[in-house]
Amino acid sequence: MKHRLLACTLAACCAHAGAAECPPYVKHTPGGDYTSEEDRSGLSVVEKFHFSRAVETLTQGMTTSLGGDISYTLEHFPNHHRALASMAKLGLRLKSAQPVGARYTVNCYFERAIAFAPHDVTARMVYGSYLLATGQDAAALEQLDSASRLAPDQATIQYNLGLMYVKKKEYDKASAHAQKAYALGFPLPGLKNKLKAAGKWKEPPPAAMEAQEAPKAATEPAVPPVEQPSGE
Structure with missing residues (x-):
């Protein structure tokens, strides 16, 4: 019920802000692709004045409101993973599609990020989490599917997709x-437990079990599952 009410509230906000523009990001200096080592050369300047730990954790703004500082960061680095996550959390906390101080809606910031850097798997994962939290399951699944096609060997994406299909x-x-x-x-055993509860879990064959015991090294984006199983 809580998520349904939140989704309705945000939907109403989105309808109200439907006329708001969402122009594409235009690269400028400092700024660019957050995943590019070359573009990130100017990142420290932006973060020093607009994206401190206090801003990231939604504790306190630095030069303006929280929405203003996060917005500024995303104006320079549209696919800044942690800034996108903070903007999404701020929108959820305020129950607003466009947090105070933000230039655009939360959805718009994600759309700009993905349009500019369609290869960025983590941006899509964070967007999927936000869409799920606001009751937009179909759109969340679309983003997770896209992320899976781009990075089929990232365990977190596969887990999140499993939760969605459950x-x-x-x-x-x-x-x-x-x-x-x-x-x-x-x-995390949450997905397995859900499948067991539905009578749909099957233990993998011995060869697969051995592979699970010694998985190959992989770099996972710092994004939690879209649904955290409580107590698991």
Whole structure:
């Protein structure tokens, strides 16, 4: 019920702000692709004055409101992963599609990031988490599917997709993503437990079990699962 009310509130805000523009990001200095080592050369200047730890954790703004400082950061680095996550959290906290001080809506910031850097898997994952939190399951699944195609060997993406398909009661797909997530070394048992509760979990064959015990090294983006199983 809480998520449904939140989704309705945000939907109303989005409708109200529907006429707001969402222009594409135009690269300027300092700024650019957050995942580019060359572009990140100017990142410290932006973060020093607008994206401190206090801003990231939504404790206090630096030069203006929280929305203003995060917005400034995203004006320079549209796919700044941590700034995108903070903007999403701020929108959820305020129950607003466009937090105070932000130049655009939360959705717009993600759309600008993905349009500028369509290869950025983490930006899509964070967007998927935000969409799920606001009850936009179909759109969340679309972003996670896109992320999976770009990075099929990232365990967190496979786990999140498994959770999404469990929610949709598409257990064959959920199981397939679960098997892949655990084979890649994902540590949380929540997805497995959900499939067990639905009577849909199957233990992987011995060869797959051995692979799970010694998963290959992989770099995972610092993005939590879209649904944290409580007490698991």
